[in-house]
Amino acid sequence: MxxxxxxxxxxxxxxxxxxxxxxxxxxxxxxxxxxxxxxxxNFSRSLMEVKRDLQFCSVCGHITDIDPCYICSDKNRDRSVICVVQDTKDVIAMEKMREYKGLYHVLHGAISPMDGIGPEDINVASLIERLKDDEVKEIILATNPNIEGESTAMYISRLVKPIGIKSTRLASGLPVGGDLEYADEVTLSKAIEHRTEL
CATH class of the missing domain: 1.10.8.420 (RecR Domain 1)
Incomplete structure (x- = not known):
């Protein structure tokens, strides 16, 4: 037509x-x-403003209209912990929880040799620079629980180990309210691996 x-x-x-x-x-x-x-x-103006007025924070890589972003500028945040995420949407998800009070680092992707994405193609170099700050004591690797996310987390943890900064991984497993019978093998395996004492 x-x-x-x-x-x-x-x-x-x-x-x-x-x-x-x-x-x-x-x-x-x-x-x-x-x-x-x-x-x-108004709709077209909103589209233009998103492209024109937003940028990536020069510190953490999150989207922002001011640089550094409101999270990096907040003096009340715990500067000893950096949560490493794949995407800016992950920062927004973590912030909705209102439990995490540390800083972030956005990788803008994950290592994926099948897609031709190596460590130099994501925001790893600036993370290593940030870790030279003596204030940082721990990084939380919050990459997605898939092959690419796991590979990226392992790569970063190996880079960080010689620096002497603690690296932790988000726990994964069964969701609250989930039924065992509907869980896949990987989820069940992670749930067993990360079990906690009662």
Whole structure:
């Protein structure tokens, strides 16, 4: 089906977003067509501001509109602990919990030889620089519990060991409220491995 060029371009633009197929892109484009002009202007302004006004924190790599970010600038944070995560969304997830009071370091990826991603392709060098600060006593490796995340955690822990900084890994296993029968073998294995005494 042929659409006028502006709608076609908008559909193509929506299809560049992850998880958006042709039908959803078409539905979104026609939704935009029916929006009030002020709402469309505000929507486009928000898109431009995200690209123009956001950057990565020069200290931790989290997204921010000020540098350093609000977390690195907060003098009340525990500067002896750095939680190492793969993605900025992981920082947001940790912050929602409101339990962790330390600092972060965002790797922007994980080591994945199959995808051609090595240690030099993620934000490891700046982490090692940060660990030269005598105030840092521990890093928490909070990479994803998959092959890439585990490889990245192991690589970083080996780099950190000679520096004398404690490296810990987030516990993994059965979720609270989960049923044993629905757990996969890896999850059960991790749950057994990281069991705690009562």
């Amino acid at each position: 042929h659409y006028p060029e502006p709608i076609s371009k908008l559909i193509d633009s929506f299809m560049k977003l992850p998880g958006i197929g042709p039908k959803t892109a078409q539905r979104l484009a026609f939704y935009v067509l029916n929006m009030k002009e002020d709402d469309v202007v």
